[in-house]
Amino acid sequence: MSIASSLRIASVRQAGPLPGLPLALGMTLVWLGLIVLLPLSALLLKSATLGSGWIKVLHDPRVFAALKLSFGTAFAAALFDTIVGALIAWVLVRYRFAGRAFFDALVDLPFALPTAVAGIALTALYAGNGWIGSWLAPRGIKIAYTPTGIAIALAFVGLPFCVRTMQPVLQSLGAEFEEAAASLGATRMTTLRRVLLPPLLPSMITGFALAFARGVGEYGSVIFIAGNIPRVSQIAPLLIVIKLDEYDYAGAAAVATLMLALSFVILLLLNVLQKKVALGRHD
Amino acid sequence: MAGTTDVAINQALREPAWLRWLLTAACIVLLVGIVVLPLAVVAVEALRQGWSAYLTAIADPDTRSAIRMTLFVAVISVVVNATFGIAAAWAITKFRFPGKRLLLTLIDLPFSVSPVVAGLVFVLLFGAQGWLGPWLKAHDIHIVFATPGIVLATIFVTFPFVARELIPLMQQQGPDQEEAASSLGASGWTVFRRVTLPNIRWALLYGLLLCSARAMGEFGAVSVVSGNIRGLTNTLPLQVEILYNEYNYTAAFAVATLLVLLALITLAFKLWLERRHADALSRRRGRH
Numbered sequence: 096m097s098i099a100s101s102l103r104i105a106s107v108r109q110a111g112p113l114p115g116l117p118l119a120l121g122m123t124l125v126w127l128g129l130i131v132l133l134p135l136s137a138l139l140l141k142s143a144t145l146g147s148g149w150i151k152v153l154h155d156p157r158v159f160a161a162l163k164l165s166f167g168t169a170f171a172a173a174l175f176d177t178i179v180g181a182l183i184a185w186v187l188v189r190y191r192f193a194g195r196a197f198f199d200a201l202v203d204l205p206f207a208l209p210t211a212v213a214g215i216a217l218t219a220l221y222a223g224n225g226w227i228g229s230w231l232a233p234r235g236i237k238i239a240y241t242p243t244g245i246a247i248a249l250a251f252v253g254l255p256f257c258v259r260t261m262q263p264v265l266q267s268l269g270a271e272f273e274e275a276a277a278s279l280g281a282t283r284m285t286t287l288r289r290v291l292l293p294p295l296l297p298s299m300i301t302g303f304a305l306a307f308a309r310g311v312g313e314y315g316s317v318i319f320i321a322g323n324i325p326r327v328s329q330i331a332p333l334l335i336v337i338k339l340d341e342y343d344y345a346g347a348a349a350v351a352t353l354m355l356a357l358s359f360v361i362l363l364l365l366n367v368l369q370k371k372v373a374l375g376r377h378d
Numbered sequence: 379m380a381g382t383t384d385v386a387i388n389q390a391l392r393e394p395a396w397l398r399w400l401l402t403a404a405c406i407v408l409l410v411g412i413v414v415l416p417l418a419v420v421a422v423e424a425l426r427q428g429w430s431a432y433l434t435a436i437a438d439p440d441t442r443s444a445i446r447m448t449l450f451v452a453v454i455s456v457v458v459n460a461t462f463g464i465a466a467a468w469a470i471t472k473f474r475f476p477g478k479r480l481l482l483t484l485i486d487l488p489f490s491v492s493p494v495v496a497g498l499v500f501v502l503l504f505g506a507q508g509w510l511g512p513w514l515k516a517h518d519i520h521i522v523f524a525t526p527g528i529v530l531a532t533i534f535v536t537f538p539f540v541a542r543e544l545i546p547l548m549q550q551q552g553p554d555q556e557e558a559a560s561s562l563g564a565s566g567w568t569v570f571r572r573v574t575l576p577n578i579r580w581a582l583l584y585g586l587l588l589c590s591a592r593a594m595g596e597f598g599a600v601s602v603v604s605g606n607i608r609g610l611t612n613t614l615p616l617q618v619e620i621l622y623n624e625y626n627y628t629a630a631f632a633v634a635t636l637l638v639l640l641a642l643i644t645l646a647f648k649l650w651l652e653r654r655h656a657d658a659l660s661r662r663r664g665r666h
């Protein structure tokens with residue numbers, strides 16, 4: 096046996112951890128830094144250098160109205176999605192009917208449909224001369240170019256988040272707890288409220304948070320149906336675009352930073368609430 | 379006596395038939411109203427002036443150049459994010475090092491940023507008044523309002539897709555198989571190609587699918603950095619917007635049908651992967 100081959104056997108025996116950590120981690124960090132962290136820090140730096148310009152931004156009624164509109168409509172849409180999503184998830188998991196698989200697949204469509212297409216399609220439906228709009232207009236209900244229209248667009252893009260977070264939880268809830276509750280004399284309503292709702296609640300909050308976060312930043316599906324009337328139907332992301340068109344980079348950065356900070360705080364609170372509700376079940 | 383208890387328990391376990399029927403009907407009506415109607419309206423509006431008008435709109439040179447641009451951007455984004463996703467998943471799931479949770483949070487970051495903000499950050503970095511603007515101008519390099527800006531913004535918004543599919547799956551699989559292959563003398567590259575890749579191929583495909591669908595459909599981020607130069611920096615979603623804002627509704631909806639088709643193909647492919655290769659995908663898969 097040659098020295099070379101015995102050395103080779105020794106090295107095989109000693110084969111320790113896998114190779115490639117420096118390369119893989121290096122690539123990850125460099126890409127993450129260049130594509131995500133560097134651009135985002137450019138934003139923070141820009142708004143940090145704004146200094147006293149912040150007072151002007153904070154006192155701008157356009158900014159305040161846009162943030163209020165974005166967060167308000169995102170909240171309403173996420174609430175709608177949570178309730179409707181619970182109903183859809185329940186029916187898809189618990190009931191058997193013709194075409195169930197088809198309707199289940201439909202839920203993902205708003206994820207897959209480009210937002211600009213959703214935007215023009217919803218406008219065509221809800222505008223005064225659209226399929227739904229022309230039916231509502233004589234009844235004095237106006238949806239396109241109002242905050243209601245914005246909320247409808249946000250509800251469309253947020254729905255899959257709510258259904259898809261609740262569905263697996265409903266699926267995993269075995270019938271045994273419901274049977275136990277029933278055999279102890281609980282009515283169906285009590286079983287729903289006391290046995291099914293508590294384990295479902297954390298996923299409802301998660302779905303709400305996902306739909307809300309998506310709604311706050313949403314742009315493509317909203318701008319067509321919003322009509323973009325200043326201080327009435329002008330969402331925060333659109334205000335950023337307008338400020339960029341006016342070459343007010345600092346103003347755009349300030350609105351973006353406010354938006355990010357507000358969503359961060361709200362999502363943090365929702366996360367705390369979700370953890371609390373999830374833990375409360377075991378007390 | 380026993381019979382009445384059974385009935386009572388059964389009543390407490392299931393909703394009455396009329397309620398089940400009502401809830402199912404409500405679910406179907408809601409899904410049709412929320413999801414199917416918008417699709418139907420796109421098709422009807424696109425064909426409002428007949429097939430020849432539809433085909434003229436699709437065959438328009440600006441539309442064709444938008445299709446080319448969209449595919450070009452999507453291919454680059456998919457390749458870049460697949461490479462990044464595999465590298466990140468390999469590092470995170472096969473090794474121990476401090477700061478993993480922070481790294482995972484940072485990888486997910488682009489999902490919680492508004493598409494408009496994703497475009498804005500690149501304008502702040504590379505725009506005329508941006509940090510690197512004067513330098514780029516001096517060297518005659520165009521990033522914002524040109525193709526590189528569109529590519530960068532698209533890569534940003536699709537950044538986490540592949541990594542997110544691969545990391546949970548590779549975490550479940552653990553490093554055992556790779557370590558076994560490595561201890562038998564296989565090189566790192568061979569281990570990856572012969573052991574890891576076959577294990578993750580369906581999840582990788584799933585991530586690529588979601589990544590390419592989002593890349594082709596992205597609107598907000600791209601619209602901020604593109605500058606909407608017709609025939610040059612227009613992607614399909616931007617072309618839809620331009621035609622729509624020119625009140626050329628038929629053409630706008632005609633181009634939109636291409637994107638609808640893309641969404642339907644994506645959904646069908648996704649469904650097929652979820653049905654046929656459920657065990658090869660991560661069970662803790664995130665939804666986007």
